[in-house]
Amino acid sequence: MERRRAIYEKDxxxxxxxxxxxxxxxxxxxxxxxxxxxxxxxKKRPSSEMDDNNSSCVTENEQQEYxxxxxKAQVVGWPPVRSYRKNIVQAKKPExxxxxxxYLKVSMDGAPYLRKIDLKIYKxxxxxxxxxxxxxxxxxxxxxxxxxxNGSNYAPTYEDKxxxxxxxxxxxxxxxxxxCRRLRIMKGSEAKGLACL
Amino acid sequence: xNPTLKKPRESVNLSELTQSTFPDEVLxxxxxxxxxxxxxxxxxxxxxxxxxxxxxxxTKLFIGNCYSVSxxxxxxxxxxxxSVTLKGKPRFSDFNLVPExxxxxxxxxxxxxxxxxxxLEELRLKRMAVSDESLEFLAKSFHGFxxxxxxxxxxxxxxxxxxxxxxxxxxxxxDIQENGMDDISGSWLSCFPDDFASLEVLNFAxxxxxxxxxxxxxxxxxxxxxxxxxxxxNVTLSQLQRLLVRAPQLIELGTxxxxxxxxxxxxxxxxxxxxxxxxxxTISGLWEATYRYLPxxxxxxxxxxxxxxxxxxxxxxxxxxxxxxxxSLRRLWVLDTVKDEGLEAVGxxxxxxEELRVFPADPFEEDIVHGVTESGFVAVSAGCPKLQYVLYFxxxxxxxxxxxxxxxxxxxxxxxxxxxxxxxxxYMTNEPMxxxxxxxxxxxxxxxxxxxxxxxxxxxxxxxxxxxxxxETLSVAFAGRSDWGMQCxxxxxxxxxxxxxxxxxxxxxxxxxxxxxxxxxxxLWMSACSVTMNGCRLLAQERPRLNVEVIKDENSDDSxxxxxxxxxxxxxRRDAPPFVVTL
Numbered sequence: 001m002e003r004r005r006a007i008y009e010k011d012x013x014x015x016x017x018x019x020x021x022x023x024x025x026x027x028x029x030x031x032x033x034x035x036x037x038x039x040x041x042x043k044k045r046p047s048s049e050m051d052d053n054n055s056s057c058v059t060e061n062e063q064q065e066y067x068x069x070x071x072k073a074q075v076v077g078w079p080p081v082r083s084y085r086k087n088i089v090q091a092k093k094p095e096x097x098x099x100x101x102x103y104l105k106v107s108m109d110g111a112p113y114l115r116k117i118d119l120k121i122y123k124x125x126x127x128x129x130x131x132x133x134x135x136x137x138x139x140x141x142x143x144x145x146x147x148x149x150n151g152s153n154y155a156p157t158y159e160d161k162x163x164x165x166x167x168x169x170x171x172x173x174x175x176x177x178x179x180c181r182r183l184r185i186m187k188g189s190e191a192k193g194l195a196c197l
Numbered sequence: 198x199n200p201t202l203k204k205p206r207e208s209v210n211l212s213e214l215t216q217s218t219f220p221d222e223v224l225x226x227x228x229x230x231x232x233x234x235x236x237x238x239x240x241x242x243x244x245x246x247x248x249x250x251x252x253x254x255x256t257k258l259f260i261g262n263c264y265s266v267s268x269x270x271x272x273x274x275x276x277x278x279x280s281v282t283l284k285g286k287p288r289f290s291d292f293n294l295v296p297e298x299x300x301x302x303x304x305x306x307x308x309x310x311x312x313x314x315x316x317l318e319e320l321r322l323k324r325m326a327v328s329d330e331s332l333e334f335l336a337k338s339f340h341g342f343x344x345x346x347x348x349x350x351x352x353x354x355x356x357x358x359x360x361x362x363x364x365x366x367x368x369x370x371x372d373i374q375e376n377g378m379d380d381i382s383g384s385w386l387s388c389f390p391d392d393f394a395s396l397e398v399l400n401f402a403x404x405x406x407x408x409x410x411x412x413x414x415x416x417x418x419x420x421x422x423x424x425x426x427x428x429x430x431n432v433t434l435s436q437l438q439r440l441l442v443r444a445p446q447l448i449e450l451g452t453x454x455x456x457x458x459x460x461x462x463x464x465x466x467x468x469x470x471x472x473x474x475x476x477x478x479t480i481s482g483l484w485e486a487t488y489r490y491l492p493x494x495x496x497x498x499x500x501x502x503x504x505x506x507x508x509x510x511x512x513x514x515x516x517x518x519x520x521x522x523x524x525s526l527r528r529l530w531v532l533d534t535v536k537d538e539g540l541e542a543v544g545x546x547x548x549x550x551e552e553l554r555v556f557p558a559d560p561f562e563e564d565i566v567h568g569v570t571e572s573g574f575v576a577v578s579a580g581c582p583k584l585q586y587v588l589y590f591x592x593x594x595x596x597x598x599x600x601x602x603x604x605x606x607x608x609x610x611x612x613x614x615x616x617x618x619x620x621x622x623x624y625m626t627n628e629p630m631x632x633x634x635x636x637x638x639x640x641x642x643x644x645x646x647x648x649x650x651x652x653x654x655x656x657x658x659x660x661x662x663x664x665x666x667x668x669e670t671l672s673v674a675f676a677g678r679s680d681w682g683m684q685c686x687x688x689x690x691x692x693x694x695x696x697x698x699x700x701x702x703x704x705x706x707x708x709x710x711x712x713x714x715x716x717x718x719x720x721l722w723m724s725a726c727s728v729t730m731n732g733c734r735l736l737a738q739e740r741p742r743l744n745v746e747v748i749k750d751e752n753s754d755d756s757x758x759x760x761x762x763x764x765x766x767x768x769x770r771r772d773a774p775p776f777v778v779t780l
Contacts (some may be wrong), residue, residue, distance in 0.1 A: 011220060077292030077699075078674065079560045079617045082349070084375040084403060085507070086560065 104180065108136045109187035119177050125169055132156060136185060143169035155186045221250060229254040261719050262299050263325065264744065268309035268766035280319035280344070281310070287722050287761055288672075290324060291349060291695060294724055294759065296748065298393060298774050302326045304334070305772070311338040319344035319370075326350070332357030344370040344398075351377030354457035355385045362388035369422075370398035380508065383408035383431075386416070394419040400427040402451045402482060407431045410439075418443045421501040427451025430508075435463050441470035442592040450474070453510070454481035457489050462714035464493065473495030479528075481505035488515035495522045503528040507556050510534045517542035528552040528760060533568035533590060540573030544580025552586035553577055560590070560617060578605035586611040593624040599633035609641040613648035619675035619700070622652040629653055633661040637667075658682035662689025670695040683707035687714050697722040705732030706762075712736070715743055720763040729755045730780075736762065737780035743780040744769055 101118035108115075116134055122128040131142050141152035148167055149155050156168040160179040168176070168183070204632035228250050231237055234257065241251040257280040260266060271278075285301025287294075303325045310317055317339045327350045335342065342365045347353075358373065358501060362385050386408040401408070410432065416421060423444050428437070432453025441447075459467065477497045486509040488636065498504075501523050507530040513576055516531070516539040517764070526547040531539070533555050543550065555569055573595045578584060584606040591623070594616050603609065614633075623627055629649035638660050649657060660669065662685035667693050677683065681705040686693070687710055695718065704727035715721060715736075730747065738744040748759040769779045 003214075007491060075619065075700075077289065077294045078619060079557060079615055080292050080674075081557065081560050081590075082291045083293065083377065084349075085556065 019153040032047065061066050102177065104182050106132065106135070106183040106185070108138070117183075119180065124173055125176075129156065129168075132183075132185065138185065140185070145170075153187060156183065157186055199657060202670070203424040215431040221246070223351075224250040225254050229256075232257070234259045253277065257319075258282065260284065262763055262765075263306070264767065264770055265719070265763060265765045268306045270767060272309050272313040278314050279312075279317060280321075281306075281317065282321040282323075283325060284323040284327040285350075287697070287720065288324070288695075289722055289724065290701065294699070296774075296776060298326075299777065300326065300770065300772050300774065302328075302331075302772065304328070304331045307331055307334055307338070313341065316341055318342060319688050321346040321348075322350050323348045324350065326352045327357070329354055329357035329360070333360040333364075336360040337555060338366075341367050342374075343367050345375075346372040347371075347372065348374045349376060351773040354379035355381045355383070355404065359385040359388045362386065362572055363390070367394065367395055368388070368393075369395050370425075371396070372398055372400040373404060374400060375403050378404075380404055380406045382406050383430075387412045389416055391415075392419075393423070396420040397422045398425040398453065399423065400425065402427040402429055404429050407429070410436050414439055414443060420444075420445075423447065424542075425449040425479075425540070426470050427481060428453045430454045430482070434459055434490065438463065438467040438470045441474060445470075445473045446476060448473055448476050449479035449503075450477055450481070451505075452484075454484045455482075455486035455490050456484075457487065458494040459490075464490075468493045468496065469765055475500075477501060479503040479505070481508075482768065483509040483511075486511055486515075488512075489519075491515050491519050492578045494519065498522040500525055502526060505530040507554065510558055512536075513538035513542065515549070517546075522548040523547065524549075526550055528586075530554040530556070532556050532558045535569075536567070537569055537573035537576065540569060544576040544578075549579060549583060550577070550581035551583050553581070553584060554586075554588040555590055556588075557590040557617065568592055571595050574598065575601050575605075575618055578602040582606055583608065585609055588615075588648075590615045592617050593621075594630065594633065595623045595624075595625050596628065596630060596636070597623075599630075600636040603636050603640040607640050608643060609637070610643050611646040612637050612641065612644060613672070614650055615648065616651040619650075619652075620652045629656070631656040631660070635664075638664040640666065644668055646670040649676060650674060652678075655682035655685070658685045660685050665690055667692055669693060671697070673698045673701055675700045677701045677703060679709035680710070684710040694719045697721075698724070698726060700725040704728055705735070708732050708736060709739075712739055715740060716764050717760055718764070720757075720761065721758075722741055722761050724759040726760075728757045728760055730757050732757060733757045733760055735780050742766075746770070746773065747778045747780065748776055749778065 068189050102120045103116050106115045106117055117131065117135070119128070119148060122131065125143065128141075133140055138154050140154045140156055141149045143149060157165050158168055158176070158180045159182050160166050161181065165184070171179075198707060199595070223506060224246065228237070228247075231240060237251055237255055251277065252274050252662065255275050256277055258271065258275060258278050259282045259530065260271070261284050263285045272405065283303070283306065286299060289295060290299070290772060301324060303322060312533070313332070315338070315754070316363050316647060318341055320335065321344070327347065332353055335345075345361055345365075345368070345503060347620050353376070355378070358371075361368065361371065383404070383406040390411075395568070408429070408431070413428070417426065417440050426447055428440070428451060429538070430453055432440075433460070434453070434455060436702070437453055446686045468563070471493055474497050478500060479502060480497070480503075481493065483506055486506075497521070499522070502525055504523060504526055510532055511534060513535050516535045520526070520542050524546065527549055529543065529550060529552065531554070540555070543553070553571075557568060559567070568662055571591065573587055574591070575598050578601065582605060583610050594614065599614070614631070623633075633651070634647070634649050634657045637647065644665055647661070647665065648670060649671070649672070655678045659682075668690045668694075671686060671690070671693065680703055683698070684707055685699075687707075693714070703723065708723070708728050709732060711721070733745050733747055737743065744763055744765050746759075746761045747757045749756075750758040768779075773779055
């Protein structure tokens, strides 16, 4: 076990190969457990209410203390909720008020001011794209998985929960409306770059 | 098959028979009444006659691990199988811990079954890899095929389901649940022939694509024996009403979407349809259900024994009201949006409750504290002393609460507690949760299944090894301090069959301490622990009848990142993908 720990302490590159969801570049000291190798972190627990019955305990693989969390890296497969149930539940938000809409800002490159749309009134991507095209008098075209919106000068993008800018159309509609924070219609060369990803 | 008749070696109190022969026909007749596969397994061990009589009369096959035996071995031993239940991948594959293409492909089984069991009627699969080609093969190879159940399987699409609908003329059950499948279109439903009328069970709740509601209505009208109908969330309330009036005999109903979209006349019609369903015991579905429309159910709730609200984000208010109409409830699945108040209502309204599952609505949200706490669980235990099965996801728990809970409900057979933050201590005392699980195993003598969580030292496992003498399944994550913990469990839990461990500091010493044990278990899973390839190799050497399989992560060191050990009479897998190393 001693050798084991030593290997880990030396091998700083383990994180790079770990399978986990979360923000890249998280500092190891900020990270609170929650990686698939958490058992090997040798962080000591400050409180010492643990008795030392286990003198045979060679590792210091303490479980992480519960503390006010810094952004945690998500652990693969934890909590143990089946993929199916995870997806279904993410698609539903505890409803506040079904009558209030889901208003989002939409910006268009080059336009002097932003617009707002209510995502709740659309049931699918084609409906949304049609509305955007009408609103901004532009042609976005048709989405294809391989080529994005190839052939168009415009690419509809959105900022998701994690702050990343994504191409509209990649994920299922339910997932999209639950993670979309704002929309931006990109234009010109930038759009071309995205459009033919 | 008529070997010389001889006396069974055990002439248990049948003194009058010790002189006469005990004909095969009688033995077979008696054994054919034995249904439980465990009893049959025992009977087959009595003597050769019983073994033979048993194998000729077994019609239902249960295989808990598809790799523990081969289709050829099965075919040789049991000539008359009509029903097969097969389970494939390790359970942790449900949580993405097993890479794709790991195995458990059904086709190899179907190939043998098609030759040996042309009269196969039932196939129930869990965590198997199933392709559309396999489904088509199945549909065309077994002419009397009746029952197909797919749970947590993957690799197929709605095209495969179309084959089943189109070709299985005697189909009585089609149960498609929570699979990793491609939901291309709902046209499969329209593939049932126009004269097809034998369906008794139809569950497509987890398929999302739209089906033809007309086709469904006609199907439901034709199938007079339909007793289970679970539709998907595309079916609206007004469509549901039309289905219900055509099938008032239903015993289990999974509704579609409960979003408000009815006129008051339609609402009244729906209410009336529900009140005409006098035999409903189970209700599920209820997507988007709100306080506005839940009351349509009330009339049908009097004899309800199972209510599955685990897809309905309802709040404590409407939940409590609904429960007052369900006094006979025995099983309840719910989302934690009902909060502790909702669980208090459970304690008040459902004294006959035996099973409670509380699922997290937002398992990955940590910023907002919500969901249920220890007090909800305590409240249920206070009002529901018959509780036997619990699955509880929460964000905080205390040792004292769990001690109270098991004092109130000593009859737990399944106790699965998931404190969602890994390694979290008792939030009031900051101590480990050892005493909580200690209380569980000391008090609940009948405990068969246990899932532990929270901050746990080896003491938890000492308790488990010492007291949990009936434990068969144990799930452990982010727990323990040393090999000693796992050793306690392996030494103490004589009835242990399934042990699954992730992210614990158990290493080779612990693994090897179970050398004597693994052949009496179905399987062992250890991932992200401290086991090394050398340790695994040693295990494989010492126990050649075990299959020892390792999936390594990309680093090149000696750690055995994912270890899966299981007993098998079929030898090592021949279909293992390259990332699975068999030692």
